[in-house]
Amino acid sequence: MDAPVTDATNIATEPLTVIACGAIAREIGAVLAANRLEHVTLTCLPAILHNAPQKIVPAVEAAIAAAREQGCQRIFVAYADCGTGGGLDALCLRETVARIPGPHCYAFFRGNAQFAEEAEEHLTTFWLTDFLARQFEAFVAKPFKLDRHPEMVGMLFGHYERVVYLAQTDDAALDCRGRAIAARLGLAYERRLVGYGDLTPALVAAAAGA
Secondary structure: OOOOOOOOOOOOOOOEEEEEEHHHHHHHHHHHHHOOOOOEEEEEEOHHHHHOHHHHHHHHHHHHHHHHHOOOOOEEEEOOOOOOOOHHHHHHHHHOOEEOOOOOHHHHHHOHHHHHHOHHHHHHEEEEOHHHHHHHHHHHHOOOOOOOOOOHHHHHHOOOOEEEEEEOOOOHHHHHHHHHHHHHHOOEEEEEEOOOOOHHHHHHHHHHOO
16 A cells, blocks of 8 residues: 555645654655655654663654754654653653654554544454564564564463554565464454554644644
8 A cells, every 4th residue: 555645735845854763664754755745854763662662752852852953943753652651742742842643553553543442452452563564573573582482472472362464555475474473473363454544644744834
């Protein structure tokens, strides 16, 4: 699925710096290119910060400071809360910058409103995105030692019932990876082609200065 294009007739051209999670860098780049947002500069932080959410706020704070030292007047944070327990919102409030709404990328890719409506099923669902389907070994299997201790699967994933792959693109190879991940974890598998969800309107609105 290609990145959607929105009405860009009222887009501002004042430079904007987007400080983003590296896990959604590919998708942000696609949205910027599809909507011809040439005045937006993308700064990505390491995606592995998701495995240590306590490090996200300090990293974003440092990135904001660096951007301002370079003269950036407009900054947008392309992170959801991502396990910071409201810490990222507190930072954005102090720094007077906006961020994309949502508790995590699964929510805004699905659409925050739709995701909230399905809250009851979330506790037993392990979510995948295109990024995590590609990087499951590096971001889940190896950090949690599933590659060396497969018995850990039951300990870590025993309360889950299914894997839901929220696909940004219609990629058969990634679908196969998702199925393999679900089989490895002993869980049912479901794939939903959701595209970019709330990411596109959030980025376009930020670029427009809305």
